[in-house]
Amino acid sequence: MNRKLRVAIIGGGQVAETVHASYYLTREDLDLVAVVDSHIDRAKAFAERHGIPHAFSDAAEMYLQCQPDIVSVCTPNRFHHQHVLEALGNGCHVMCEKPPAMTPEQAAEMRDAARSAGKVLAYDFHHRFASDTQLLRDEMVAGTLGEVYVTTAKALRRCGVPGWGVFTNKELQGGGPLIDIGIHMLDAAMYVLGFPAVRRVSANAFQKIGTHKHCGQFGEWDPAVFTVEDAVFATIEFHNGGILRLETSFALNIAAQSVFNVEFCGDKAGATLFPAHIYTDEAGELVTLSQREVADDNRHFKSMHAFVEHVRGAPVSIADAEQGFLIQQLVAAIYLAAEHGTSIDL
Ligand SMILES: NC(=O)c1ccc[n+]([C@@H]2O[C@H](COP(=O)([O-])OP(=O)(O)OC[C@H]3O[C@@H](n4cnc5c(N)ncnc54)[C@H](O)[C@@H]3O)[C@@H](O)[C@H]2O)c1
Structure with a gap:
């Protein structure tokens, strides 16, 4: 998997800015192609600040137009479950902010979905x-x-x-x-x-x-x-x-x-x-x-790095879906x- 991987961020707030976008933009083998935020003005401003070509308020539209390989879920806790399942369903590897979800039942469903999809699901327990x-x-x-x-x-x-x-x-x-x-x-x-x-x-x-x-x-x-x-x-x-x-x-x-x-x-x-x-x-x-x-x-950077390296196939451990559960x-x-x-x- 040597081609550039396409990355999208869902939830353009504080942690998306200071951790996720900041890290992705350091890598030449990644293209940060889209940001989604339910407040479109926030998504647009975020995209402009970081030179991201696409901003959306609707994740479904983002998947249709941008087809990312990697998605960061940086929305409030309540939405992690939905956004992680959607990302996995669209064939993406996922870095989800902590906590994994609202309940252990949701975290178990997310773990099982990642297993069935054969995709990486990591949590940012940095x-x-x-x-x-x-x-x-x-x-x-x-x-x-x-x-x-x-x-x-x-x-x-x-x-x-x-x-x-x-x-x-x-x-x-x-x-x-x-x-x-x-x-x-x-x-x-x-x-x-x-x-x-x-x-x-x-x-x-x-x-x-x-x-x-x-x-x-x-x-x-x-x-x-x-x-x-x-x-x-x-x-x-x-x-x-x-x-x-x-x-x-x-x-x-x-x-x-x-x-x-x-x-x-x-x-x-x-x-x-x-x-x-x-x-x-x-x-x-x-x-x-x-x-x-x-x-x-340098923990946050290392957490993001471990995730991307893991996706790239390196033998690097992550905070995985089972541990998140x-x-x-x-x-x-x-x-x-x-x-x-x-x-x-x-
Ligand atoms: N690992 C860490 O140390 C760390 C640090 C800060 C936050 N977090 C986690 O990150 C998540 C976000 O925290 P934050 O501080 O960035 O919050 P924030 O409020 O700054 O950002 C959240 C963003 O998500 C957007 N949003 C809300 N609902 C949405 C939806 N349904 N679809 C799309 N966008 C939506 C909001 O408009 C906002 O821009 C939380 O789960 C929090 O626990 C983790």
Whole structure:
């Protein structure tokens, strides 16, 4: 497959601009031929900014006229399912923004559709593509940490409710910080752990700040239509006896401006993810086994690169459709456990 591949983007918003178009335009073996947005003025402006020849408000028309090989789905969460199925149905490989969908049933259907079509479906869980994450994964496989029995993943912001897009709208997003930012650290943690089988999930969710305040470090929102949770605290129990604790919030009164990290505690050593740092003790002394100075921040580029290289046939791993389904299943179980105040067996 040496010819140039034709690429289209659906949803011409923030992530499409800063990540997807920015990456595709760096490659000479790709032609970014079209952008689709339900607001045609946004699609046209996006196309003009990036020298993209075609702008549409209707995806069906785009498929008819442009016949892309690759599609990026960058619409609000609610539309991922529909847009991914349409892209696969039109014979395209797909890079879909996270979360995969609104429900595990949708994510399973998307996975099965990709399998039947024989096309690549990748999700933009980009934190797993950081050098830090790869380093910890390799050390985990090598046994450096021993048996990891407690993992703590945090995606917390202090007064960081998104003031753009539809991130506070449950109907369009499926939830708040858990499905938006917690899902990233959940994926990074599960990736490093090697996706261990889940036994049980328990959780508590809160809505204490978003419905009362209206502004923060990421702009303003309308508290009257803030329909998602502020914060979720979950515990995932694995069949191997270990636990993963997840803390995530758009607005929590913590000292730090934000915390995005994962800590792994094994019986031989411990590690933090960003930047990767592996530590233990020897004869009563605290010892650093490995430490990166700063976290790799080229994750988004690497995530897009892995996808395109994978499509091109290179032996590069991606955040694939099955893993996307497993993460979506966990998110749904956490919401269900929080809603019913009971633990959920998987
Ligand atoms: N991987 C990441 O770190 C990351 C970062 C930001 C956003 N995202 C994900 O990307 C998606 C979009 O987020 P964003 O911040 O770019 O939002 P955004 O609001 O900036 O952009 C979404 C765009 O989609 C368009 N749109 C809405 N419904 C549509 C439809 N039915 N058909 C076509 N276009 C439609 C909107 O007009 C808008 O231009 C979300 O799923 C979000 O979770 C991921």
